[in-house]
Amino acid sequence: DAKTTQPPSMDCAEGRAANLPCNHSTISGNEYVYWYRQIHSQGPQYIIHGLKNNETNEMASLIITEDRKSSTLILPHATLRDTAVYYCVLTSYGKLTFGQGTILTVHP
């Protein structure tokens, strides 16, 4: 069973920041938070991951709360091509357990 909870859907205007929340209240100390996204008819694409600290790369930023019970993925300037299903996944020892994810729709 998935150990994360995400809203089923979110909308965002093009050019604005998209903030996708994820709850993982039962996270263990050695579990990483990973984010993937899946565009229709493609395999999941890796976005970013973190353990405790906030992380940033060329695609997104990841904010993890101090108690590690929740996190937020931030797409700073959403484009139409960011429309996808976004999965927040916990992993330890390589095992990914996906939930239902959040369908993000970016509007013009």
Add this chain to the structure above:
Amino acid sequence: EAGVAQSPRYKIIEKRQSVAFWCNPISGHATLYWYQQILGQGPKLLIQFQNNGVVDDSQLPKDRFSAERLKGVDSTLKIQPAKLEDSAVYLCASSLSAGTDTQYFGPGTRLTVL
């Protein structure tokens, strides 16, 4: 760097037939995974290989599904005989090693069982 390759991309078969999927992981990646993704759901891990050995196949329906990675590189996943409920996308992923290394996914094979 080439990504994870899978073939075929699409396959339509009738129930009780057999089918095989092929995966070529990213060069140098020791760990290979097969996932099943049913429409509207997230991917579910079927089997994990470390080189040519099985690490986890607890979710693999072993009465009809089999997988191998004989030389520790390419892998095949077979279903025999197929059932209607096997209709799904079969995804292959690879990572440098097990543990916390990032998994990279291929495009998947969409299987339709009629």
